[in-house]
């Protein structure tokens with residue numbers, strides 16, 4: 001590696017990634033004593049839970065528990081608890097109907113309700129501030145009592161985290177329900193059958209507030225799932241609120257209290273045992289912090305939450321008997337989890353209503369949906385079961401994999417086409433590197449995602465491998481070829497750059513600028529000037545170049561000039577030679593090794609920036625990704641520029657251009673235009689239309705360069721002058737434009753012109769002798785009178801049929 005700096009940067013990155021976690025107790029012996037304290041407190045809370053009875057916690061009646069968060073002295077807004085329970089009960093009633101509300105109280109007579117037994121899934125919906133809010137008195141907390149202990153004394157903070165200030169927004173929930181004997185309590189129902197009654201459950205909730213800046217907050221809630229009624233009861237657990245230890249007291253009925261107590265007695269004992277035996281030495285196993293927002297004793301306190309959720313019964317059209325829907329649903333669940341290939345209707349989505357209440361911050365919110373809102377405004381929170389989501393993800397990755405395979409196929413075809421140096425020299429290095437960067441980015445992100453999504457490892461790695469092939473074998477190979485072919489050109493550019501940087505009082509520079517002025521003015525350079533400039537080219541003095549061809553190096557795309565470029569760097573300009581001699585350096589342009597490093601550093605930086613961007617506020621994040629998409633989808637622009645700069649066309653196959661334009665847009669169409677995309681990204685058809693339009697504008701520009709000439713949109717002085725192989729042959733009075741290619745053909749009376757004047761005058765075509773193919777050619781020539789508009793009209797296409805190679809005097 002030429003430059004050690006990128007290497008050092010990578011080492012530092014690796015060090016940061018793999019350095020030990022400072023929070024892990026192994027590095028802090030003091031945490032062990034804290035752990036013992038925590039275990040003692042938890043055991044105390046657990047014994048309190050075991051010995052308590054229904055109704056022991058009734059703030060209205062001034063009855064309190066001796067568990068942190070449930071104490072009177074803490075002044076939380078528990079007085080509103082009954083109203084919250086009442087609200088949650090209303091939601092249950094709306095979901096399962098008046099007839100079944102007795103289920104909450106343990107009367108499980110009659111048919112079983114069609115509820116999923118395993119509600120693991122991904123849910124999305126909107127929330128609104130609950131009408132209860134007005135009834136809740138916001139507790140006046142002594143903030144300094146909660147200040148976390150920093151290295152320089154208590155840290156002051158203005159407000160708790162997760163304090164809801166807006167009135168509505170979006171939320172998403174990730175529900176996971178583990179199986180295992182330890183997590184479930186079963187009992188007999190009224191037919192004497194043993195059924196599961198309650199199971200422990202974990203929900204990760206993200207709440208976005210429309211009115212406040214930022215991306216909302218995330219919280220992890222632990223609680224229980226009442227399997228008979230489809231209810232969920234969840235709470236946060238921290239030092240100031242040991243929610244899970246008082247959970248039974250938040251249940252809606254004595255029956256639910258009983259089974260919750262039974263389950264928690266079992267699960268909490270297990271967790272505390274694990275903690276004390278050192279099997280899982282964490283301070284708070286029920287921490288509300290998620291991977292994205294970890295919580296510890298140093299972070300500012302957050303608002304606590306108690307959440308009631310109610311599953312909506314599934315409506316599947318089976319009426320054979322009352323139990324049929326729930327039997328079918330059971331069967332569906334079984335089939336989803338352990339597929340046997342049975343043909344079943346598609347599994348209905350999970351749907352929940354939700355009421356959340358914060359005892360310490362005194363706010364309440366609920367999901368938006370009936371009966372308070374019409375269904376068009378909100379359908380509470382719903383989403384697919386996790387298995388369905390995985391099937392969906394697998395299908396979408398498969399689709400994306402075939403897009404990648406098609407891209408690879410197009411690239412290999414293009415590689416085969418660009419097998420000669422002359423075709424390679426036309427291809428823009430930057431266009432191909434942008435495409436390769438995109439593939440590299442896909443590889444990296446698929447590998448990263450595969451680490452976090454368990455069910456989709458194989459398809460993700462498969463797709464990542466395809467794009468890895470695309471970038472590392474074919475893309476890099478192509479880039480290397482292009483780089484090698486274009487090396488002399490870059491070296492010359494480098495010399496010119498240094499020449500321009502050198503003193504402007506240089507006499508040669510003055511001469512050069514004079515010459516530039518001459519060509520800008522349109523005056524043909526004198527023969528002596530030409531001979532001087534192109535002294536080393538053997539044909540230079542015999543072939544005075546046309547006005548526009550001061551530097552033959554830039555023209556390219558011809559078998560006559562290109563090979564001489566490749567053999568040796570053209571150092572024929574007096575200014576450059578002098579400068580090189582003057583500075584005594586002969587530095588070459590950066591080699592491919594440096595380019596390679598730069599490529600991967602850019603890829604890594606983009607990846608890390610994007611990873612970071614996933615935690616940015618919503619609008620900023622969206623802006624960042626749209627900008628990134630826009631930059632990426634500008635991949636044809638360097639090719640358009642190169643075509644114009646070298647005045648050549650048709651660098652890439654048309655199927656490559658069209659195919660890549662469609663295929664590279666596919667992922668964006670998916671995320672911006674497809675509602676059930678795996679990331680649940682919001683549909684934004686306007687952004688998608690802008691991106692698609694941008695790609696196709698570029699593609700159309702490429703096509704137009706083929707038809708109208710590579711520089712049709714540019715002013716004359718934008719690009720260095722270049723030789724035009726398809727000049728419009730003009731018959732003006734002096735015949736000044738005619739000589740290009742066939743100077744003898746300036747007038748019909750010329751001895752070497754074998755035109756038949758009678759015919760040629762009719763259709764504006766002249767006969768020429770082609771010296772190479774030794775044939776007579778009929779070439780359209782613009783008459784003196786028709787002027788410029790003819791050149792832009794039909795003549796444009798006609799002149800693509802001939803090519804004038806070497807200008808002739």
Ligand SMILES: *[C@@H]1O[C@H](CO)[C@@H](O)[C@H](O)[C@H]1NC(C)=O
Nearest residue numbers: 049050051261262265266269
């Ligand atoms: C809690 O579990 C213990 C055994 O682990 C049992 O002795 C006790 O009776 C249980 N308490 C309740 C309230 O179920």
Ligand SMILES: *[C@@H]1O[C@H](CO)[C@@H](O)[C@H](O)[C@H]1NC(C)=O
Nearest residue numbers: 040041044045065066067068
């Ligand atoms: C509450 O529990 C603590 C231990 O956590 C104990 O010191 C205190 O005496 C208890 N208070 C009452 C009123 O039981």
Ligand SMILES: *[C@@H]1O[C@H](CO)[C@@H](O)[C@H](O)[C@H]1NC(C)=O
Nearest residue numbers: 141142143144145146147154
């Ligand atoms: C708030 O708490 C701090 C520290 O716990 C205490 O010093 C202060 O007196 C309290 N303020 C009030 C108004 O209770």
Ligand SMILES: *[C@@H]1O[C@H](CO)[C@@H](O)[C@H](O)[C@H]1NC(C)=O
Nearest residue numbers: 141158159160163165360361
């Ligand atoms: C939460 O925000 C409200 C303002 O919306 C404020 O009055 C209240 O004190 C905050 N609560 C906490 C605990 O920071």
Ligand SMILES: *[C@@H]1O[C@H](CO)[C@@H](O)[C@H](O)[C@H]1NC(C)=O
Nearest residue numbers: 118120177178179337386387
């Ligand atoms: C629920 O389904 C998920 C995904 O298939 C599975 O991992 C989990 O163990 C299931 N839980 C229960 C209680 O069956």
